[in-house]
Amino acid sequence: MGKLKMMLLMLAASVLLLAACGKDDEKSSGSAGETGDSGYDLVKKGKFTYAASGVYKPFSFEEDGELTGFDIEIGKALAEKMDLEPNPVTNPFETILQGLVGKKFDAIIGSMAYTKERAKQADFTEPYYYSGGMIFVAKDNDEVKGPDDLKGKKIGVVAQSTYEAPAKELSDNIQYYSSDVVALKDLTVKGRLDAVITADIVGFEAIDNGFEVKEVGKPMWVEQPSIAVNKDNPELTKALDKALQELIDDGTYKEISEKWFGRDLLDIDLEGVELLE
Template sequence: MKRLKIIVFIAFFLLVLAACGSDETSGEDTTNESDDNSKSSETYDLIEDGKLTFAASGEFKPFSYMEDGKMIGYDIAVAEAIADKLGLEPVQQKAKFSGIVTGVKQGRYDIAVASHTITDKRLKQVDFSGAYYYSGPVIYTRPDSDIQSAEDLEGKEISVSRGSTYVEMAQEYTENIPQVDSDVVALQSLAKGHHDAVITDSITGQTAIDNGLEIENRGQLGVSEQAVAVAKDNDKLQEAVNKALKEMKESGELKELAMEWVGVDITEEPEELN
């Protein structure tokens, strides 16, 4: 009888140990999962836990424009792909282009994926990722214009998008620079007979021409790099964005998005744009 009691006690003790071990393992898994879920928010100093809030203008087809109440386009697709690679939920914020960089600086947006050209002036406010596409400023006029090159812009009325790098570029030729809310608005106004010329990027201009706008390319003024804006005190997020873009470029995903939304590969730095 005593032997039977010992055997029962040992069996019961082993069962208790097994149950405790199971609970400890389960507890460890839960803790790790919780840590993983919160890690990104703590590391990247996000506006909202588990979410990547990004800004774009929604007025720059094919890069960002409105459809069924949401922004779509190349910029938007890139932003959402970055969020996916970071394990975050993408949150769109539509904003006037001229105020987006300031919004990132002030913490209203985690990042901006809004076709911003990297410039010294902007680098004083925010940091940038590597380029996710390349473009270049072009002079656009109406077909009947006597403007044939940059030399002919002297003293002319040149319209540009407010807050864009083209403002400073236009100032090299004239003081008469009407600034509007977007490049598309400037080009539409030009086609209707307003202004003498518009300076905007080659892709936007060519897209407008392909969509029937009666304007013409009268000369390339350079090559520019478009990149993701990140707040200066958020180095970890900048590093993560760069890593995501590098993976997308190496896998061909970035090129695929460009072909889908823009129709040409704009992800490789050109030796020369014609």
């Protein structure tokens, strides 16, 4: 009888131990930021959290209290391809890379161009569109006909953008902005700015929306906006590249691009073009 009691006690202890381990496993698998079946880490389990400035129309902006735009829709389509819930958030462009490194979000889909300098802090997917860096001036400005005419002129650029360094090479009089749209608007205010350097797409969109500005010459270079991902998350970078290619192959990308711009932003002849790195 004593042996039977001992066996029953040992069996009960084993059951309790297994139950406790099961609870620990459930708690661990439910923790945000831990690697799940997908093979990559997410800030929020089951959600793809991606950041944009939210002030870069038509790429990312708020309308009726909702984030929308080309970048936002591309992010949603990518999330669907990866069987994740899209979770777009905003972060000022000046600190968006720091936010990614600090794991505030999973990726940046915010028209951030790949550069070798940025690649030291984050991994990048293949480009999800191409755009040119272009000079814009007020419509009645006939003095600025090219980059050489900007020496000593007041140039508006978004801080920490790829347009900052070229602007500094052309002039030591730089006005910083958090939004290209605001900078372009200031071009129409007499005496406020002499020029703005920004993406050709953004400038042309402003013109289509009635801004009294015009482009100067041709794009000075072509840049490669790509999706930035934390370096600790290489599997997510691979998954995004795969999902992006699927969007291109099944026509979803073209549909989104034509909705916002009337053309495919990846359909560009890059032969002989200087790519910004």
